[in-house]
Amino acid sequence: MDPILFSTIVMLAVVLLFLLPSAAVTVYAERRISAFIQNRHGPNRVGPFGIFQPFADVIKLFLKEDIVPSKANWFLYTLAPMIPVATALITVAVIPFGEYIFVADLNIGVLFLLAVASLAVYGVTLAGWASNSKYSLLGGLRAAAQMISYELPMGVALASVILFAGSLSIVEIVNSQEVWWNIFRNPLGFVIFTVAVFAEANRTPFDLVEAEQELVGGFHTEYSSMKFGTFFLAEYMHVVIGSMLITTFFFGGYHLPFAGLWMPEMGPVLKSVIDVHVFLLKTAFWVFVFIWVRWTIPRFKFNQLMQLGWTKMLPLAIINFVVLAIILYYLP
Template identity: 75%
Template sequence: MSTGGIDIFGLLFIPTWVAVLGLGVFAYLNSAALLVYAERRIASFIQNRVGPNRVGPFGLLQPVADVVKLLLKEDVTPAQGFKRIHAIAPMIPVITAIMSVAVIPFGEGLYVTDINGGVLFILAVASLGVYGVTLAGWASNSKYSLLGGLRAAAQMISYELPMGMAVASVVLVAGSLSVVEIAASQEHLWNVFINPIGAVIFIIAAFAEANRTPFDLVEAEQELVGGFHTEYSGMKFGMFFLAEYMHVFIGSILITTFFFGSYHLPFAGYWLPELDPLVKGILDVSVFMGKVVFWCFVFIWVRWTIPRFKYNQVMKLGWGRLLPLSILNFALIAFGMYAYTHWF
C-alpha cells in the first residue's frame, strides 16, 4: 500500500491510498456518463448532425435524463430464465472494472497498492468481465442471447492471448510485473518508442476486449436482435451500458500506463526539474488524465469511422495475425533486451 499522504496547504492531510481510491472510483463511475455525452457529440460532428442539445445547456444533462429514464423503466425478467443469475450477471463487469483501480498509478506515489504481480492482477480481473456477458446470455434462456454470450466468450479469449503477449513484452522491458514500476520506468523513454509493435497489438486487443466497433459482434443487433442483453431492461440493461463505457475508460488507462508513459511527459527525466510534491501530484494526474481522455476520443473516433468486421474476419485477425505477430514481437524484445544487457 502506498505510504505517505497529501498535505493540502497544511489544512488537511489525506493518506495517499484514500485519495487515489476516491479519485479512481469517482473517475470510473462518472466515466460512463461523460463518455456517453462525448460519444454523442463527437458522432454528431463526424456525421454532420446536431447531437443532444435540448436537456440542459449544450445537452450536458442528457446523461442524467438517460439514467432517470432507465430507473423508471419496468424491470422485466424472462419467465423461463434463471432469475438470480439474470440479476447478478450485470453486476460482474462493473465490479471487475472497479477492481482494477487498486494497482493503477495516477502519479508518482499516487496509487492504492503496489503488488509484485500487478500486471497479472489486471489481466486476471479484466478476463472476469466475460463471465457477466456469458452468464447473461445463458440465464436469459433465449437463443439470441445465448449466441451473443458465446460470441463474447470466443472473442475475448481470442484477443486476451495477443494482449497478454503484448503486456509480457512490456514486462521484459521494465524488468518487473509491478504496474507502478512499469510506469516509473518510462520517465526517460516511453515504451511505445521501444516496443511499437506491442503497442499496436495491445490497442487492437483493447478494442476487442471492450466490444467496441469494429469488434462489437457481441451485440450485432442486425443478426442477434440485441445480443446477450436482449432480455434485459431498466437499470439491469443500464449496468451493461455502464460496464461498456467503463471498459473503454480502463482500456485507455492501460494503453496510457503500459505504452504511453503513464503520468510522465515526453522525455521528462531529461528536462523536468524537481517540483513541490503537491504541484508534482497535480501535474502527474493532469498529464495522466489528459492521455486517457485522448485515447477515449480515439475509441469513439474509430467507432464512427470503421464498419463492423464479420465473425470470420475477427477470428482470423486474432488467431491468424495478432497472435503469431505478438509471439514474434515478444521474441524480438527478449533478444533486444539480452543484447542490450550483455553486449552494450
C-alpha cells in the same frame, strides 16, 4: 489512523468518484463527437449544449419496468450486469495516476490486472445463458470466444512491455518510461495491445458481442430498466479503463515526453497535481480515439475477427516478444 491506510481509502474514494461519472461524460462525448463526424447537431435540448442528456437517460432507465423472463435463472440473471462493473472498479486499483497516487503497488500488478480483466467475460456469458433465450445465448458465446481469443495476444504484448521494465509492478513499468515511452521502444506491441483492448471492450469494429443486426440485441436482449443500463455503464467504463491501460503501458503513464531529461525536481504536492493532469489528458485522448474509430470503421464479420486474432495478432505478438528478448539480452 495508519497514513498508508488513510491514503488508500482516499484514493479509493477518488477512483469511485471519478470512474463512475466518467461513463456519463464518455456517453455525452460520444454523442457530440459522433454528431460532429456525421454533420448533425447531437444532444442540444436537455440543458445547455445537451449536457444533462446522460442524466435524462439514467432517469428514463430507472423509470422503466424491470422485466425478468419467467424461465430465466433469477440469481445469475441479476448478478450478470454487476460483474463487468465490479471488474472495471477493481482494475483501477493497480493503475498509478501519479508518482504518489495509486491504491496499491503490487509486485505482480500485471498478473493481477490480467486475472481481473478476464473475469468480465463471465458477465456477458452468464447474461446470455441465464436469460433462457437463444439470441442471448448466441451473444454470450460470441463474447466468450472473442474475449478469450484477444486476451492471448494482449497478454503476450504485455510480456514484451515487462521485458523493458524488468518487473511485474505497474508502477515500475511506468517509471521505466520516464525518458523513452514504450510506443517508441515497442511499436508493434503497442499496435497489438491497442487492437486487443478494442476487442476486449467490445467496441467497433469488434462489437460482435452485441451485433444488433444479426442477433436482435445480443447477450442483453432480455434485459430492461437499470439492468440493461448497467451493461452500458460497464461498456463505457471499460472504454475509460482501456484508455488508461494504453496510456499506462505505452504512453508513459503520468510522465511528460522525455521527462527524465528536462523535468526539474519538485515537491510531492505539485508533482502529484501535474501527474494527474497529464495522465487524465492522455486518457481523454484515447477515449476520443475509441469514439473516432467507432464512427469511422465498419464492423468485421465474425470469421474475420477470429482469423485476425488467431492467425495474425497472436503469431505477431509471439515473434515481437522473442525478437525484443533477444535484442535486450545482447544489447541491454
